[in-house]
Amino acid sequence: MKLAVVGGGSTYTPELADGFARLRETLPIGELVLVDPAEERRELVGGVVRRILARQGHPAVVTTTGELDAAVEGADAVLLQLRIGGQAARNRDETWPLECGCVGQETTGAGGLAKALRTVPVVLEIAERVRRANPDAWIVDFTNPVGIVTRALLTAGHRAVGLCNVAIGFQRRFAGLLGVEPERVLLDHVGLNHLTWERGVRLAGDGGSGGAGGAAGPDLLPGLLAEHGESLARDLGLPVGLLRRLGVVPSYYLRYFYRHDTVVEELRERGSRAAEVAEIERRLLDLYADPAVDEKPKLLEQRGGAYYSEAAVALVARLLGSGGVADAPGVQVVNVRNGRTMPFLPEDAVIEVPAEVGPDGARPLPVAEVEPLYAGLIAHTTAYERLALEAALRGGRDRVFDALLAHPLVGQIEQADWLTDRLLAENRDYLAWA
Structure with a gap:
């Protein structure tokens, strides 16, 4: 089996290698x-990836290249983990929106739109070249903003599934609190990428459905909130009273919506996450250059993307029908075409829910009716994502302005106007039409 990782020079990649080695069966x-x-990054990363696999006795041949077409030729699956413009572009995305009182973040708000505009055309070009090299290959997108990028891929007819580590992170967290194997934890996870809520937590019996979706046993979330609500709320930066009153656990990214102005002030005082990540990456690359390093460094945990490798291995294995999941599809939280899963959204919207995943792709499982408190924000953000994709595909200042005006975190003429001009100025080198 051949797997290609586009963006393989990422400091995330040794996390993938560790998962590939541990989960080789x-x-x-x-x-x-x-x-x-x-070149320098991919060779440093390639070296440590080889050493990680060798340490654990994995026989895979690891090659590095800057030539996409040769890399994806004959690949069974292609993982996308791109950052167009690098950490420098991310740092800008996270800082200039603060000047007009808007959140600066790489996946939502004006910064998220900037990243989408830079990223979507590049991803679509890569996907076309993958399709020419091997039309049966699966594309797994881990590139943010995952919802918009996955929607672009599916709209263009590619065999693609979007992946995020938020759901698997909650699965592992709840499993630890409950003292059970993670694979037994079933999540009622609903929403869009980086806009999700855990509405229920149940346990599957022996031979359960792979850690997401389904309905086995009583809902344990009320007890988890009663006993562990304080720590969960602290990690999310949200009031524990909100979690207990709503009876859900929002993703961390809901903080940008529920406490927008507070977050803006915090970011102004603290500085961007991008600056922290750039320093972590510098230190990681120094570690990767050491020929004695043959394990995933502890420092990598600070980079983010926890459990990415486990989620990626499970998804690719199900799509390819390999290993221990060859006989039957499994259930996993992924980014997938809505269809009629959430009837208040367009069928071509991309949602993040438990789905049955197998060699024929991902099919979202039915979800209980989404409460108005969440459905309203989901629908609002979905409308923005549609406009953002149109701006990414067709360009034009007016389309960028429309997307910003539609965004729940912007929504005001003066702010949308200022943000549009600043976004275009900051990203002119990446936008052919600007």
Whole structure:
């Protein structure tokens, strides 16, 4: 089995390698190709990836290249983990929106739109080249903003599924609190990428459905909130009273919506997350350059993306029908076409819910009716994502303005106007039409 990682020079990649090594029976990779235009980074990362696999006795051949077409030729699956413009562009995305009182963040608000505009055309070009090289290959998108990028891929007819680590992070957290194996934890996870709520937590019996969706046993979330609400709320930066009153656990990203002005002030005082990540990346690359390093560094946990490798291995294995999941589809939280799952959204919207995943792709499982408190924000953000995709595909200042005006975190003429001009000025080098 051949797997290509586009953006293979990312400091995330050793996390993937560690998962590939530990879970080799689930996903038996014979060839791993790391594709990245930055030669120095890909060679440093490639070296530590080889050492991690060798330490754990994994036989895969690891190659590195800057040539996409050769890398994806014959690949069974292609993972996308791109950051167009690098951490420098992310730092700008997270700082200039603060000047007009808007959240600066790489996946939502004006910064998220800027990233989408830079990213979607590049991802679609890569996907076309993957399709020409191997029309049966699966594309797994981990590139933010995942919902918009996955919608672009599916709209263009690609065999693609979007992946985020938020759901698996909650699964692991709840499993630890309950003292059970993570695979037994079933989540009622509903929403859009980076706009989700955990509405229920149940346990599957032996041989359960792979850690998401389904309905086995009583809902344990009320007890979790009663006993562990304080720690959960603290990690999310939200009041524990809100979690207990609503009876849900929102994703961390809901903080940008529920406490917008507070977050803006915090970001102004603290500075951008991008600056922190850039320093972590510098230190990681120094570690990767050490030929004695043959394990995933502890520092990598501070980079983010926890459990990314486990989620990616499970998803690719199910899509390819390999290893221990070959006989039957499994259930996993992914980003997938809505269809009629949430009837208040367009069928071509991309949602993040438990889905049955197998060689034929991902099919969202039915979800209980979404409460108005969440459905309203989901619908509002979905409308923005549609406009954002149109701006990314067709360009034009007016389309950028429309997307910003439609965004729940902007929504005011003066702010949308200022943000549009600043976004275009900051990203002129990446937007052919600007």
